[in-house]
Amino acid sequence: MKEQHEHLHTHPGAAVPHSHGHDHAHEAPLMPAGDGTIAISHLHFRYPDGTEALRGMDLAIAAGEKVALLGPNGAGKSTLMLHLNGIHRPTHGTVHVAGMQVSNETIGRVRAEVGLVFQDPDDQLFSPTVWDDVAFGPTHMGLTPGAIHDRVEVALAAVGALDLAQRAPMRLSIGQRKRVALATVLAMNPSILVFDEPSAGLDPRGRRELIELLQSLTQTLIVSTHDLELARAAFPRSIVVDRGAIAADGATDEILANRELLLAHGLA
Amino acid sequence: MKEQHEHLHTHPGAAVPHSHGHDHAHEAPLMPAGDGTIAISHLHFRYPDGTEALRGMDLAIAAGEKVALLGPNGAGKSTLMLHLNGIHRPTHGTVHVAGMQVSNETIGRVRAEVGLVFQDPDDQLFSPTVWDDVAFGPTHMGLTPGAIHDRVEVALAAVGALDLAQRAPMRLSIGQRKRVALATVLAMNPSILVFDEPSAGLDPRGRRELIELLQSLTQTLIVSTHDLELARAAFPRSIVVDRGAIAADGATDEILANRELLLAHGLA
Amino acid sequence: MIADPRSIGRDARAAVVTTIAFVTAVALLPPGSYLALILAWLLLAFAGALLGIGPGHLARRGLVALPFVVAAVPIVFLRSDELLWAGTIGPLSLQVSGAGLRIALTALMKAWISVQASVLLLALASPPSIVTALRRMRLPAVIATSAGLTIRYLEILRDEARRMLRARTARSASPVGDGRERIGGTISWRARTTGSLVGSLFLRAYSRAQRVEDAAASRGATGSLSIGTMPAADSRLTLKVFGVLLLVLIITLSGALLPRL
């Protein structure tokens, strides 16, 4: 517990890793290559059991934007996020990520552009060591061992978890595991980061540190959360989702000030 | 989703069930029998692996008091709560619940007095239907089928979940599952209710309804939480736990106003 | 600076082979080879000392095999050769066979020593590195991957099980007041409850497997899944194999040469 709190302060920026003095001759591993945009139109999705989880969504997000997804339990936030990565495919409509339409041809490149962090870090950390886990994505991308090594190191440094490299994920505290889960996707050098409920289960100090980390990221950022204060602190734009559709989209401050809207969508 | 929200409003009080017109000839199932007090002295607890989770706690809680347990991850809150139910036994020191010292002789009665609701409702709900799950406690206590039926019905009504009786707990929303988990212990008619992090994972509306439910309960109430606003809204008294000891104990407003204290114990 | 990933986890093949060879050599010793068994234990204790594990600790860990002694006890009384003692205790007429005693004692010592050998293996090599070593030794990939994931999720699922058991315990109260029927419910009700716990845990494990699958897919995994980096091959493997052969030779020869009792 102790360590993790200190580290976040000493390595605050994911995009500006200050360890290992990366110069320009070196590939700067965490500067995303893609254009970081998202465009969704008429998105419908039905689960195999018949549940209509998404019912016509239109959405455009510019590169580098930071967007909070708000909405009640069961609104469709997680379902939407799984479309950005091609894990779910639209029943109708299209999803464009970094300029590519998500399809079987583009799926490999789409997954390289979109880093998805799951709510439960244990779902994401399945390798014997932290190092292996962070190396998993780059390895599947077919990078050279040298490049993999660089990616892993920079990603771990970015979240302040370099000293955990040789530890087993199961022996880490929740806060540490959340950080390593983030590193596993940072190592793939995505232009878009998607987090499902990053603050659940963290104590107030861990939550504050998470906010600082989110503020320091430069990638396009889409985060679902029930924590309105987190949305206010780190996300200029918010989207309210309810019953599979977008109920509101605008400046976070305005949305959070609209008490009627919040009440109507289970946010107050 | 819809139903659950409405029900909570129409059945706000756990202690004053208004369905089925219970008169005095009938056992009034949800009026606790015990005296609802807790007295802990010099409580030490060491886990089998050597972790010293509790290092000398003294604590007295009067009948009907509502107390929030605050503290960072790993402080010892859950460990303390498991002592109230005799699941853990002190390494040193004593725990008195409802006037009985927790021991092998009293354990059955202690468990009837203390209703423990765990953080993850999935741990608590293991039966094929909601009804079966709520009936588990009364059945284990050896009540007659008639008495079991009454207990279950009143407990479900108290949390506004009567209409869920035949559903499978696994298929419910998080908010619904939290409510049913509460009903499973209310059905045992305890004089003391102990909740571990009841608000985690709830959307803002679910959280507000939880607060209303907590406010309406008349039993002695001990709740651990990372949600300081919840503590402020529903608990006149707060106890700050850190490193297995009590760091502060007093009026919630005063504790939450003490910024230095909060910072020292990971609460800000 | 951080260590190279390829140095994380050692090539555990030598450790695995040594353990298996040692256990086999011990198993091959004929009944009554107490001296050879003591020698084998001394070798083990020496290896333990090199790894910083005291002989007392090792010996205690070895006791986990003891409950199995029940299986070997009858033979002491049921063989009729080398009668050591015969008489009656109460209604029972008993005889103790020397040969039976020798078989039981030898089996026990072998079990006790072999357990300590696996304890040492775990001290030398982490579970994941043992799996990797087995993969190198031609363990099929399906088994290796599923074993690796079993080890990974073992504690998580056991923890879930523990919490569920705890929740059941917390509601296992005895009645206050009257109108009691049968405390604890009927046996079939208890069995149903336990079955439901198992079923719930299965559904949780199943949906976790699906989420892990999604998480792996979103990082580019397709179809087959290889988890964990292979550590560099041990350059002194051949040398170590010779060491192992020597060890086996010592134990086996001592079994043949040292007097048996």
Add this chain to the structure above:
Amino acid sequence: MHPQLHIPDGFLSPQISLLLWVASAVLLGAAVRKTSRSDVQLNASQPILMGVLGAFIFAAQMFNFPVATGTSGHLLGGVLAGFLLGPWAGTIVMATVVGIQALLFQDGGLLALGANMFNMGIIGTLGGSFIARGIGTALGGSRGVNILGAGIAAWLAVVAAAGFTTLQLGLSGTTNVAVGLPAMLGVHALIGIGEAMITVAALTFIAQTAPDILSGVASPPQASPARRLATGLVIAGGVASLASLFASADPDGLEAVAEQLGFLNAGVAAPFELFPDYTIPGLDGTTSTIAAGVLGIIVVIVLLLAFARIARSRAKS
């Protein structure tokens, strides 16, 4: 768990250990080939599901319930795994679980691992699953009946695993089969009831709450009951011939068994006998014991067949 079924090193003769290692390896190899041909349709990819469910089996073995004083219902999980994953994938999972129990928890020896995998992974899961499917199909193949079949198979699997454990110990000369077998079978006939009850309850629960998962996972390819039971018979026969293989591989063990049987004739009566003194008149001691074992297996299967017939005609009328 079942300490009586996890044989530590030292109790089995090296010959027996080796033989069972070979048998387990061959059957596991077959299982790997079967599963990689993906005869089972699953939602999650095989190794991930198998790995996580392996951890599940571990955890499920922690659940118990008191049956009577001193005894508690417990789960081994072989038939459950076979039902949920299919016999072959289930066998791999159980064998992996048994292997990890030996490596990480010293629950069972390394040299004895082949035997333990054989008893719990192969007899318990592969054999158990085929018997379960045989019974289920023979009775009409409805879900309830399949689950009932799993319950019966779960009981058989535990009892058979106990029987094989004792037989292996006996052939290694470390236990007295004549006394040990009835005792082990008797105890495990009780323990097996717990296994059967939990298996049935767990499958019923899953069928009720998540029928989609169960149908995705556990619909066996349709085959005639005759074929299923024939498979069962083949397995039983294979097992019996393996038993005789041990016999010829370890004359010392044989001698010991013979000796014990002679001793048995001299006075100690076994409390539980399928055949008087576990011998068949007219054959010499050892051959007769093995023949009696094989006969026992056949009797059980014939009884099951008869039971299945009766139950099916009842269901029809």
